[in-house]
Amino acid sequence: MRKIYLFDTTLRDGEQSPGVNLNAQEKVEVALQLERMGIDRIEAGFPAASPGDLAAVNAVARAIKNASVIGLSRSREQDIEAAREALIGAQDPCLHLFLATSPIHRQYKLRMDKQQVLETAEAAIRYAKKYFSKIEFSPEDAGRTELDFLCEVTAMAIRAGATVVNIPDTVGYMTPSEFGNIFKTLKEQVPGIEKIQLSAHCHDDLGMATANSLAAILNGADQIEGTINGIGERAGNTALEEVVMALETRAEFFQAKTGVVLSEIYRTSTLVSKMTGMPVPGNKAIVGANAFAHESGIHQDGMLKEKTTYEIISPETIGLKTKLPIGKLSGRNAFRERLNELGYHLNDEQINEAFAKFKVLADRKKQVYDEDLRALVEEKLVGVQESYKLDYMQVLYGNQAIPTATIRLLKVDGESIEEVATGNGSVDALYKAIDKATNEQVELEDYSIKSVTQGTDALGEVHVVMRQNGHVVTGRGISTDILEASAKAYVEALNRVIERRTAPVASKADKTSV
Numbered sequence: 072m073r074k075i076y077l078f079d080t081t082l083r084d085g086e087q088s089p090g091v092n093l094n095a096q097e098k099v100e101v102a103l104q105l106e107r108m109g110i111d112r113i114e115a116g117f118p119a120a121s122p123g124d125l126a127a128v129n130a131v132a133r134a135i136k137n138a139s140v141i142g143l144s145r146s147r148e149q150d151i152e153a154a155r156e157a158l159i160g161a162q163d164p165c166l167h168l169f170l171a172t173s174p175i176h177r178q179y180k181l182r183m184d185k186q187q188v189l190e191t192a193e194a195a196i197r198y199a200k201k202y203f204s205k206i207e208f209s210p211e212d213a214g215r216t217e218l219d220f221l222c223e224v225t226a227m228a229i230r231a232g233a234t235v236v237n238i239p240d241t242v243g244y245m246t247p248s249e250f251g252n253i254f255k256t257l258k259e260q261v262p263g264i265e266k267i268q269l270s271a272h273c274h275d276d277l278g279m280a281t282a283n284s285l286a287a288i289l290n291g292a293d294q295i296e297g298t299i300n301g302i303g304e305r306a307g308n309t310a311l312e313e314v315v316m317a318l319e320t321r322a323e324f325f326q327a328k329t330g331v332v333l334s335e336i337y338r339t340s341t342l343v344s345k346m347t348g349m350p351v352p353g354n355k356a357i358v359g360a361n362a363f364a365h366e367s368g369i370h371q372d373g374m375l376k377e378k379t380t381y382e383i384i385s386p387e388t389i390g391l392k393t394k395l396p397i398g399k400l401s402g403r404n405a406f407r408e409r410l411n412e413l414g415y416h417l418n419d420e421q422i423n424e425a426f427a428k429f430k431v432l433a434d435r436k437k438q439v440y441d442e443d444l445r446a447l448v449e450e451k452l453v454g455v456q457e458s459y460k461l462d463y464m465q466v467l468y469g470n471q472a473i474p475t476a477t478i479r480l481l482k483v484d485g486e487s488i489e490e491v492a493t494g495n496g497s498v499d500a501l502y503k504a505i506d507k508a509t510n511e512q513v514e515l516e517d518y519s520i521k522s523v524t525q526g527t528d529a530l531g532e533v534h535v536v537m538r539q540n541g542h543v544v545t546g547r548g549i550s551t552d553i554l555e556a557s558a559k560a561y562v563e564a565l566n567r568v569i570e571r572r573t574a575p576v577a578s579k580a581d582k583t584s585v
């Protein structure tokens with residue numbers, strides 16, 4: 072079996088999804104989970120984009136011990152210098168250089184001819200080689216680049232010292248046979264190709280990112296790039312969990328495998344969803360809520376007789392364990408043990424805090440499921456600076472009355488602010504009261520709610536998308552009460568709006584885009 076290396080770009084290309092902004096603490100939290108999951112290479116950000124992103128990449132570089140940490144850079148010296156600074160302290164640093172090569176990009180974006188592209192990229196690789204032993208070079212929009220020119224660019228990158236050449240289908244335009252053919256041709260025609268690794272980086276604009284990545288593997292790719300849950304620019308990137316499970320489930324066909332710890336997949340997916348505020352669609356392959364649900368009577372009958380009739384992957388494989396729920400009589404040790412089984416290794420102080428929250432939850436809800444525990448622990452992992460905290464809320468609602476909300480927020484300095492407002496509905500009244508208290512001018516772009524588990528006493532999870540002066544942020548709140556979850560999500564989004572204004576420019580909207 073050939074080993075396929077996984078290059079995760081959730082923290083860079085994934086962060087290019089609209090409304091996603093991760094601060095340094097959040098990036099470290101996700102990177103540690105990617106490391107636990109057995110990802111080989113983690114692209115932590117684009118250091119030249121902003122001082123905040125440089126600091127975040129550095130925090131990841133220092134935290135990760137068992138994976139290579141990568142910083143993205145345009146083919147220019149200032150970017151390479153920024154990446155060099157960001158990767159100080161990394162155990163296994165790697166620079167990811169890129170320059171567009173397709174005719175459209177050469178003519179309209181770069182205003183360079185082929186020769187200039189070759190010279191600019193070569194100069195950048197040679198400059199970077201002074202500092203980095205591992206360099207990945209990406210001819211951006213390779214999918215739409217003339218194949219003979221792509222061979223020329225690849226040969227140049229190898230001569231200049233690149234260790235990986237990555238082939239991006241930047242606009243998700245390729246079909247599997249075309250994309251596979253690029254790898255076949257490079258393997259056959261480029262001198263020195265055996266000295267480097269070939270990588271595939273696909274976007275999902277036509278829904279073919281996973282198929283194209285697998286075609287690349289069948290034609291000799293050594294590395295696949297992608298994100299968890301397939302998040303990313305526009306329609307997103309290749310969903311790594313899909314590639315991993317395709318190789319695992321069809322091992323005989325692909326004759327290739329990854330080093331991923333499969334049982335960490337589900338947890339990584341939920342963590343990324345929580346940190347980015349991007350819900351996982353119910354029908355998403357591998358990690359969607361319906362991926363293992365069997366609805367029709369015929370299917371259920373088949374499942375009861377023999378699971379393999381309708382199940383090609385067992386939920387346990389990806390870490391979706393459905394253990395017996397725990398309840399308010401469960402002690403601290405049982406609680407800690409269950410968290411350990413779920414992969415959360417908390418220190419004593421964190422356990423005490425989580426246990427206190429668990430007791431409150433168990434009082435409201437008879438049975439606490441694994442999903443509730445994940446929600447409870449991961450709520451704490453969100454690293455946004457809390458300018459405001461929800462202290463108290465009350466909503467008066469009657470179908471003949473005007474909904475009225477009273478809220479009290481605590482500021483970081485301990486001051487408390489109380490406000491009352493009426494609205495079209497309970498949530499509207501709540502949000503108007505919070506707006507009055509914080510004096511922030513924001514627009515609510517989206518509001519969604521889902522239940523974490525089944526039953527009327529289930530935890531509700533609310534996601535909001537909020538805009539201020541063209542900048543989009545997200546917020547998430549959970550509670551057994553949907554109004555409280557709504558208020559928490561709104562306050563978290565407001566805290567992000569304020570953090571974006573005050574913290575060292577970490578916001579993507581302020582970054583140089585790729």
Ligand code: KIV
Binds near residue numbers: 169211241242274585
């Ligand atoms: O999609 C793309 O071309 C990229 C490059 C920076 C590799 O993300």
Ligand code: ZN
Binds near residue numbers: 241
């Ligand atoms: Zn990309």
